[in-house]
Amino acid sequence: MGSVVSIGVRWSGRFPGACCRIGIFMIGLLPLVAVSLSVAPDSSLVGFKPESVSAQLSAEASFDHSLNREDLPVWLKRFSAKPHHVGSPYGLQNANFALSLFKSWGFNAQIERFDVLFASPKERVLEMPGFKARLEEPAIREDATSKAPGGLPPYNCYSCDGDVTAKLVYVNYGMPKDYETLESYGVSVKGCIVIARYGGGWRGIKPKVAAEHGAVGCLIYSDPRDDGFYQGEVYPKGAYRNPNGVQRGSVADMPVYPGDPSTPGVGSVSGVKRLPLKEIPTITKIPCQPISYGDALPLLKTLRGPVAPDDWRGALPMTYHIGPGDADVHLKLSFHWDIVEARDVVAKLPGSVLPDEWVIRGNHYDGWVTGADDPLSGAVSLLEEAKGIGALAKSGWRPKRTIVYCLWDGEEPGLLGSTEWVETHADELAHKAVSYLNTDSNGRGFLGVGGSHCLDKFVNEVERSVTDPETHLTVAERALDRKLVSATADERKELRAKPEMEIAALGSGSDYSSFLQHLGIASLDMGFGGEGGGGVYHSTYDSYDWYTRFGDPSFAYGIALAETAGHTMLRLADADVLPFDFVRQGEIFSKYFQEIPKLVDTMRNETVETNREVLEGTLKATYDPTNPRVLPKIKDPVPVFDFAPVTKALDRLKAAAKAYDAASATAKPAPELDEALLATERALIGDGLPRRTWYRHMIYAPGFYTGYGVKTFPSIREAIEQRQWNEAKAEIPKVAAVLDRLISAIERAAHKGS
Ligand SMILES: [Zn+2]
Numbered sequence: 001m002g003s004v005v006s007i008g009v010r011w012s013g014r015f016p017g018a019c020c021r022i023g024i025f026m027i028g029l030l031p032l033v034a035v036s037l038s039v040a041p042d043s044s045l046v047g048f049k050p051e052s053v054s055a056q057l058s059a060e061a062s063f064d065h066s067l068n069r070e071d072l073p074v075w076l077k078r079f080s081a082k083p084h085h086v087g088s089p090y091g092l093q094n095a096n097f098a099l100s101l102f103k104s105w106g107f108n109a110q111i112e113r114f115d116v117l118f119a120s121p122k123e124r125v126l127e128m129p130g131f132k133a134r135l136e137e138p139a140i141r142e143d144a145t146s147k148a149p150g151g152l153p154p155y156n157c158y159s160c161d162g163d164v165t166a167k168l169v170y171v172n173y174g175m176p177k178d179y180e181t182l183e184s185y186g187v188s189v190k191g192c193i194v195i196a197r198y199g200g201g202w203r204g205i206k207p208k209v210a211a212e213h214g215a216v217g218c219l220i221y222s223d224p225r226d227d228g229f230y231q232g233e234v235y236p237k238g239a240y241r242n243p244n245g246v247q248r249g250s251v252a253d254m255p256v257y258p259g260d261p262s263t264p265g266v267g268s269v270s271g272v273k274r275l276p277l278k279e280i281p282t283i284t285k286i287p288c289q290p291i292s293y294g295d296a297l298p299l300l301k302t303l304r305g306p307v308a309p310d311d312w313r314g315a316l317p318m319t320y321h322i323g324p325g326d327a328d329v330h331l332k333l334s335f336h337w338d339i340v341e342a343r344d345v346v347a348k349l350p351g352s353v354l355p356d357e358w359v360i361r362g363n364h365y366d367g368w369v370t371g372a373d374d375p376l377s378g379a380v381s382l383l384e385e386a387k388g389i390g391a392l393a394k395s396g397w398r399p400k401r402t403i404v405y406c407l408w409d410g411e412e413p414g415l416l417g418s419t420e421w422v423e424t425h426a427d428e429l430a431h432k433a434v435s436y437l438n439t440d441s442n443g444r445g446f447l448g449v450g451g452s453h454c455l456d457k458f459v460n461e462v463e464r465s466v467t468d469p470e471t472h473l474t475v476a477e478r479a480l481d482r483k484l485v486s487a488t489a490d491e492r493k494e495l496r497a498k499p500e501m502e503i504a505a506l507g508s509g510s511d512y513s514s515f516l517q518h519l520g521i522a523s524l525d526m527g528f529g530g531e532g533g534g535g536v537y538h539s540t541y542d543s544y545d546w547y548t549r550f551g552d553p554s555f556a557y558g559i560a561l562a563e564t565a566g567h568t569m570l571r572l573a574d575a576d577v578l579p580f581d582f583v584r585q586g587e588i589f590s591k592y593f594q595e596i597p598k599l600v601d602t603m604r605n606e607t608v609e610t611n612r613e614v615l616e617g618t619l620k621a622t623y624d625p626t627n628p629r630v631l632p633k634i635k636d637p638v639p640v641f642d643f644a645p646v647t648k649a650l651d652r653l654k655a656a657a658k659a660y661d662a663a664s665a666t667a668k669p670a671p672e673l674d675e676a677l678l679a680t681e682r683a684l685i686g687d688g689l690p691r692r693t694w695y696r697h698m699i700y701a702p703g704f705y706t707g708y709g710v711k712t713f714p715s716i717r718e719a720i721e722q723r724q725w726n727e728a729k730a731e732i733p734k735v736a737a738v739l740d741r742l743i744s745a746i747e748r749a750a751h752k753g754s
Helices: 050-066 071-079 089-104 176-184 205-212 293-301 372-394 416-424 426-432 453-463 475-486 489-497 513-518 544-551 556-574 583-616 618-622 644-664 671-682 714-721 725-753
Strands: 108-128 162-166 168-170 193-197 217-221 288-291 329-349 354-364 401-408 433-438 445-451 523-530 700-702 710-712
Touching: 050 372, 050 556, 071 089, 071 372, 071 544, 089 108, 089 329, 089 372, 089 401, 108 288, 108 293, 108 416, 162 217, 193 205, 193 293, 205 217, 217 293, 217 329, 288 293, 288 329, 329 372, 329 416, 354 372, 354 416, 354 426, 354 556, 354 671, 372 401, 372 544, 372 556, 401 416, 401 556, 416 426, 416 513, 426 433, 433 513, 433 556, 433 671, 445 453, 445 475, 445 556, 453 475, 453 523, 453 556, 453 583, 475 489, 513 700, 523 556, 583 644, 583 710, 583 714, 644 725, 671 725, 710 714, 714 725
Parallel strands: 168 193, 193 217, 217 288, 354 401, 354 433, 433 523
Antiparallel strands: 108 329, 162 329, 329 401, 445 523, 700 710
C-alpha cells in the first residue's frame, strides 16, 4: 500500500487517507527554518560499548560508500515493466530476479510460497438510464506502461459479488461521523447505493459503515480536490490524478484481521483448513467499486436533496447535494475467487555470535498494476541496502545477529505475504525475532518514522547519522525543521528544548502489522516523502515514467532511505546489547494514556450539553429553517472510570525504566540480557482486542473505524468512543496486567545486565 511519511503524525499517501497509511502532505515546498540541534556528533551509540563505537561507524561508512544510485532506475524499470500483482506471471519473474540478486550478494535466499484467496474482477457494470461508467484507465502516449496487458482493471479487492439497483446518496468520506451529519439532515442511506470520496480514513471502512447503515452498494471516487486538478496539473502534464485515474485497493475488513481472508490466524500452507467463502467475516457485506472523477461527475449531478455542508464539497464543477438522487443506479459486480500463489523472497545472512536472534527487514514487491512508486521505490532501495550489506560481508565483516531481508508478495490485497509468513513461523519468530523494520513507497522530502517506542531513542540517533541529499542537514534536522514549520509557539518551544523527534505510533497499512500487533515484535516503519505530490496512487499511471518525472527523479532519496534503514539494520545486528530504551517508552505511553480521561471529560460535557439543548429545545432555533435538520437524540450519561490501575502501572514503568537505564550504563552483554530485552515488547501482547482477537498488542492497533489510523490503548479507548462503558471498565485491569508484565521484563533485564 502506502507511501510515506510525515512528521510526528504519520502519514503517507500523497493525501490524507488516500494511501495505506495515514496522514499526509498536501504541502509543496516549505520554507526551510534552519535550526541547529544541540546534539553532539555521535561519540557514543545506544547499545554499544565505547570500545565498539569506532568499528561500527567505520562499517557504516563503508556501507554508505558502496551504495550506488545508478542501480535504482535499472531495477525499477525492470520490476515495473509489466503488471506484477499477487499470483501474476510477472510477479514470479520479479521474485526469481530478486532471488538471484540476493544469492549473488551472499545471502541464503529462497522463495516461500503460500496459497492465498485472491479476488479479481469477472464482471463490472455501473450504469443509470443514459449513462454507462467507463471503469477503465486509457493508455497515455507519454507513459510507456499505461496500457500494460494483463493488468488488473479498477476494482476493490474482497468486495462481495452483488447486483443492485437503487438511488444514490453522497456520504462525503463515508466515515462514522459523516453518518451523524446525514442523520441531522434526515437523510437515510437505507436501501441506497452510497457514493463516498476517497480520504478521511482507510477505504475499507467506507463499505463497512455504509452496510451498517443499511446501504446496498458502495462507490468510492477520487475527488479532484483531494488529489486531482485542484492540487496541481494532472498526469501526464503534472503529477496529479487525471479524470480517468482510479484508485484500486483492498476493502477487506482488515481491522478485524489481515492476511488471507480464508485462513485467519494460521499460515496458508498446503492442506490448511479454509473458511468457506460465505463464512469469511472480512469480505464486504455490500458490493463496492472505485471510480474516477470522470465517471463520478454524471452520477453526482443527479443528486437532489439538501446542499452538502461546506466541508463535504469537493472541486467538481457542480453543486454538491447529499441526495438521494432521481436516477436508478445499477451496480453489478462479480469476481473470480481464486486460490493463487503468493511468493515471498526471504534472504538470510547468519549471525556470527547470536545466530538465533533475528533482525528482520521487509518491503512488499507486488503492485496493483506496474506499481513503480508503490511499492517498488521502497523495494529497490531495500535491494540496494541488501547489496551494501552483502558487500560488507564479502569484505570479511559478519553481523553478530542474523539479518533477514524479505520482499513480500500480496501486500496490496491485504498484507497477505507478510501475514501468512508470520503466522506460519509464529513460534520461531516469538523466540528469535529482535525487531522488524518495514518500508513501502519512498519519495523526495522528509523522513517519517513510526514504531515501537522502546526504539524511539535509538531511531533518533540513527536519524542523526544520515545526511539529507538536498539540504545537507541530517535527516533528523530536516524532519525537525519540517515539524517546526507547522508547530504552535508552545510546541516550538518544546521541540527546541528537547530536539528529539518522537516516532509515531503505528496503526496499519503496511507489512509491519503481523510482526507488531500479532506477535509483539518491536517494529519500525520509515520512509521519505512530502515533496513529490501527486495522484497516481493505485492507478495504472503509477509507473516508471511517472516516478522518474515526479517521484524521486535523481533517486537521491532512494539512497537516503537505504542509508537510514541500513544503519538501523547494522546497529540492531551488531549492538553489544539490544538498543532498547524504556525511559522514553514510559513517558510516551503516559502521554497517550493521559488522553483517555480527557476524552471521557469531553464526551461527558458534550453529552450534558446536547441533552440540555434537546430538552430545552434551544438547538432548533439555531438551525436554518430553509434547510430542516433533525434534532439529536438524548444520549446516555458518561459514567466515572477508575483509571488508577493503569496510571499506577505507568508510574511503576517509569521507575523500572530509570533503574534499567542506570544498570545499562555498565551492562555486560550476554544472550540472557538480550532474551530479557526481547521479552519486553512481547509482554504487551494480551489475549486480543474485543471482537478482533487477532490484534493482541494492548498499546497499538489500527482503529476499528479508522483502518490506517492508530488507536493507542485501543481496547479502552475504543470502548469509550463507542459508549461501551462496561467493556471499557473490564479492559482497564487487562491493560494494567500487560504493563505489569512489561515492568517485570524490564526489571529482569536490569538484573541480568548488572
Ligand atoms: Zn505499498
